[in-house]
Amino acid sequence: MALPRPRTRAGADGLDRLTAAPGTALLAFDFDGTLAPIVADPSDARAHPGAVSELARLSPRVGRVAVVTGRPARTAVDYGGLAGIGGVTVLGQYGRERWDGGAVTTPAPPPGVERVRRELPGLLERVGAPEGTSVEDKGQALAVHTRNAAGPQAALALVRPSLEELAQRHGLVVEPGRLVLELRPPGMDKGAALQPLVREWGATSVLYAGDDLADLAAFDAVEHLRGQGVAGVTVCSASEEVAALAERADLVVGGPAGVAGLLAELRAALPEAPSGGEGGGDQE
Numbered sequence: 001m002a003l004p005r006p007r008t009r010a011g012a013d014g015l016d017r018l019t020a021a022p023g024t025a026l027l028a029f030d031f032d033g034t035l036a037p038i039v040a041d042p043s044d045a046r047a048h049p050g051a052v053s054e055l056a057r058l059s060p061r062v063g064r065v066a067v068v069t070g071r072p073a074r075t076a077v078d079y080g081g082l083a084g085i086g087g088v089t090v091l092g093q094y095g096r097e098r099w100d101g102g103a104v105t106t107p108a109p110p111p112g113v114e115r116v117r118r119e120l121p122g123l124l125e126r127v128g129a130p131e132g133t134s135v136e137d138k139g140q141a142l143a144v145h146t147r148n149a150a151g152p153q154a155a156l157a158l159v160r161p162s163l164e165e166l167a168q169r170h171g172l173v174v175e176p177g178r179l180v181l182e183l184r185p186p187g188m189d190k191g192a193a194l195q196p197l198v199r200e201w202g203a204t205s206v207l208y209a210g211d212d213l214a215d216l217a218a219f220d221a222v223e224h225l226r227g228q229g230v231a232g233v234t235v236c237s238a239s240e241e242v243a244a245l246a247e248r249a250d251l252v253v254g255g256p257a258g259v260a261g262l263l264a265e266l267r268a269a270l271p272e273a274p275s276g277g278e279g280g281g282d283q284e
Helices: 009-020 049-061 073-080 111-126 152-169 190-201 213-227 244-248 255-269
Strands: 025-029 064-068 088-092 097-099 134-137 142-145 173-177 180-184 205-210 231-237 251-253
Touching: 009 205, 009 213, 009 231, 009 255, 025 190, 049 064, 049 255, 064 190, 073 088, 073 097, 088 190, 111 134, 111 142, 111 152, 111 180, 152 173, 152 180, 173 213, 190 205, 190 213, 205 213, 213 231, 213 244, 231 244, 231 255, 251 255
Parallel strands: 025 064, 025 205, 064 088, 205 231, 231 251
Antiparallel strands: 088 097, 134 142, 142 180, 173 180
């Protein structure tokens, strides 16, 4: 299949720059919903096998590959099967953690996170959160999921006001997602994580793919980078749960399987790599 054309001029220019000079391109991806299907229990998430295999084939032929996720970096590495792929950087906890093929660099969490961690179970009990509501402890942030509750949207609406009050009291913010509310420090977002990578690696083009509201910050970063001369293309891994990203994206594909297909088409469109690899994918 031919590589699809973005529906915007800026996106088309970004894809053209990427395919013409892949050695200075950065390919960046969200994890859940983009490289990995959304599942009922976050601990059961695993990367789509086609996406992983295509990343392994693409990595030696582009400047760099990055995964930018709200999960802990080590979790994304393990669940994604990324340890065996050279040239991949994982920014976990919205950039507060970093993995470059070795140990994870992790700062201490802000004190507000620990206070919220202590208070959250009691708060959910007091507001009558329905059975199936669960807390995911990410270390630097905490996420309240309602996907497994009866009436998940109603459960989300029930707990949200109390979570917002709790977060504000301890200097955190509440960020919504696909049947999840995440309490995290302000300034932790995927756009703030993505832009330093582009500068660090001197990328002349960037592709970012995501599926959820948290990825809008990365889309904003791509638009900002375009104004600084870095060509960019945004990709939505589409779902029925979130429409906002598809409305903003230059390209829309059908979930992680569609992302895997796009990566295969992109690889086929790139110039043949010289012996030893074209870009930074063979570097640690």
